[in-house]
Amino acid sequence: MPSCAFVTFGCKINQYDTQAIREEIIDLGYRESDVPVDTDLVVVNSCTVTERAGEKVHERVRSLAGKNPRATIIVTGCMTEDDRDRLNEIPAVVHLIGNEEKHRVAEVVQGEALLDKKPGRKSRDIFSLEVSDFAGRTRAFLKIQDGCDSFCSYCILPYLRGSSRSREPDAVISEASRLAAAGFKELVLTGIHLRQWARDLGVEDGLATLLSRLRHIDGID
Known part of the structure; x- marks a missing residue:
């Protein structure tokens, strides 16, 4: 092996x-x-x-x-x-x-060929990665956003990670539910700029609404 x-x-x-x-x-x-x-x-x-x-x-x-x-x-x-x-x-x-x-x-x-891409403006393929466990941890990280649109003068991240892109709300809830079922009582929402979550999805009050939905998942404290 x-x-x-x-x-x-x-x-x-x-x-x-x-x-x-x-x-x-x-x-x-x-x-x-x-x-x-x-x-x-x-x-x-x-x-x-x-x-x-x-x-x-x-x-x-x-x-x-x-x-x-x-x-x-x-x-x-x-x-x-x-x-x-x-x-x-x-x-x-x-x-x-x-x-x-x-x-x-x-x-x-596995030997697949790879294209040399720079951070894209629209692609959400970055959210195809999912987790089912965080062995050795009492809490789990949950990625809901990546990239940034702010372009602060001191920060290089928008050039390295591309524009702000948000994970779909239902996908976030689905993974959160699986992590809760696996025994994780605390989830840490992660992103480059969490305040920008859902802006690109056209969702009003996005983060507040998401937090409310997460609170109702059985097993999450």
Whole structure:
């Protein structure tokens, strides 16, 4: 049985996405290990919101490549959008998968071809990743939004994650219900800019209405 490991940097959205990718790769027959220097596959979900964050990712990927040269290393997340050339200099990195294609990591592991996309303006394929569990945690993250339309002068995220896109309300409720049924009493809604949730869906009072619906799910405190 091939082995895999996951290394996550950055925000709660990345933690959610890593969990979703983990579940898909485990379903392919991989066995997860906590020791990435001794596995067949390593998936690194990167962050580059600050210069130091990007340095940490680069240092870790180089270290993994040196200590485990036989591994297939896949890097996804924000650094693949911001500093792709630098990552390409590391010979052991087999695939760089941008945020827009993050939901296809498991397909790439199976040998599917990958298109090089920049963050899109309209695509909601980013929400095709779902989670069913957060092992070892008492609360679960639930991704409801990604991207940002604010373009603050100090922030690079709109350029790395694209425009604000919202997960459909019924899809949010469906996943929340599954997580509650799995025993999670507390859910942490995650997004790049939660106040922008549902604006692109044309839903009035979106976040307030969603919170009200979530409160009525059995098992959620």
